[in-house]
Amino acid sequence: MIKLKNLEKVYTTEEVETTALNNINLEIKEGEFVAIMGPSGCGKSTLLNILGLLDNPSGGEYHFGEHEVARYSERQRAQLRKGSIGFVFQSFNLIDELTVFENVELPLLYMKVPAAERKQRVEEVLERMNIMHRRNHFPQQLSGGQQQRVAISRAIVAKPKVILADEPTGNLDSANGEEVMKLLSQLNEEGTTIVMVTHSPYDANYAHRIINLFDGKVVTENIKEHFHI
Numbered sequence: 661m662i663k664l665k666n667l668e669k670v671y672t673t674e675e676v677e678t679t680a681l682n683n684i685n686l687e688i689k690e691g692e693f694v695a696i697m698g699p700s701g702c703g704k705s706t707l708l709n710i711l712g713l714l715d716n717p718s719g720g721e722y723h724f725g726e727h728e729v730a731r732y733s734e735r736q737r738a739q740l741r742k743g744s745i746g747f748v749f750q751s752f753n754l755i756d757e758l759t760v761f762e763n764v765e766l767p768l769l770y771m772k773v774p775a776a777e778r779k780q781r782v783e784e785v786l787e788r789m790n791i792m793h794r795r796n797h798f799p800q801q802l803s804g805g806q807q808q809r810v811a812i813s814r815a816i817v818a819k820p821k822v823i824l825a826d827e828p829t830g831n832l833d834s835a836n837g838e839e840v841m842k843l844l845s846q847l848n849e850e851g852t853t854i855v856m857v858t859h860s861p862y863d864a865n866y867a868h869r870i871i872n873l874f875d876g877k878v879v880t881e882n883i884k885e886h887f888h889i
Contacts, residue, residue: 661821661853662688662711667720667730669706669876680706681717682876688855690821693848695864696857698873704857705826707873711855712745712824713737725821742770746815746823748844750830752807754799760786760810761795767818785813789843805836812843816852823847825856829863841866 669681681703688694696704709715710722713729714737722730727740746767747753754763761782768778786792789809799807808828815823825844829837837860845866848854856867864870870882 661690661692661725662686662855663721663723665721665723667710667722668718669703669710669715670718680876681710684720684876684878686871686878688853690853691848691851692869693845693854693867694856695867695870696855696873697859697861697864697870698879702873703876704873706876708824708826708855708857711822712747713741742767743818744821746818746820748808748811748815748823748825748828750827752799752804752811752831754807754810754814756799759796759798760791760802763799763810764813764817767814771818781817782813785817789813803836804832805839808832808836808840809843812840812847816847820852822853822855825854825858827858828856829858829860837863 664684664686667681667684668679671678671680684707696707698704710717713724713732716732717730720730721728724740724744729737729740732740764782764785765778768781773781783792786795789812791806791809791813794802794806799810802810823844828844829840832840841863844854844856856863858864868883871878872880872882
């Protein structure tokens, strides 16, 4: 599903060169739930951005399914990303001027899905996420837990192969955080591959495998349960 070989990311300015990722070798199988942990500044978000085709590595290989994507252009990355990857962010990243329905519909608009099918698919995920009754509300009218359910709805409406979650419970209280983690776990049980960056050992316990980064390197891997395809 995902394979990284000797992956590197270096940021260069006029005065300094900063290595964010250093010789990362990693394989994530289809259907896995992987947590990435480590201190602030260790490269977690940089790695997630590259996995999500939001940025290119400076060196090494990145195989996403059948594609070697390390040297893809922005246009090629966007084309592959829109149907294959869903994102869930700590800050929800909803568009304030759009209703709940319109926010969730966005990925389908990018994919040029016909209007009738868009309506059906959006309503299905809103029902599933128990947020249908808020379909005409705006993000600022929702609680944090409701906003994250909308964000997850948007992430899954295009039926992606992979969900990338960056601190998905970071802005939530413990009850709403646990609800979000159970939703992600349920999606994983249905076959969606999930890669999650987290500071929370509690959240990481939902994963099959925990990868620890330090100074841009994988320092330990903790396989919590054996995963079989």
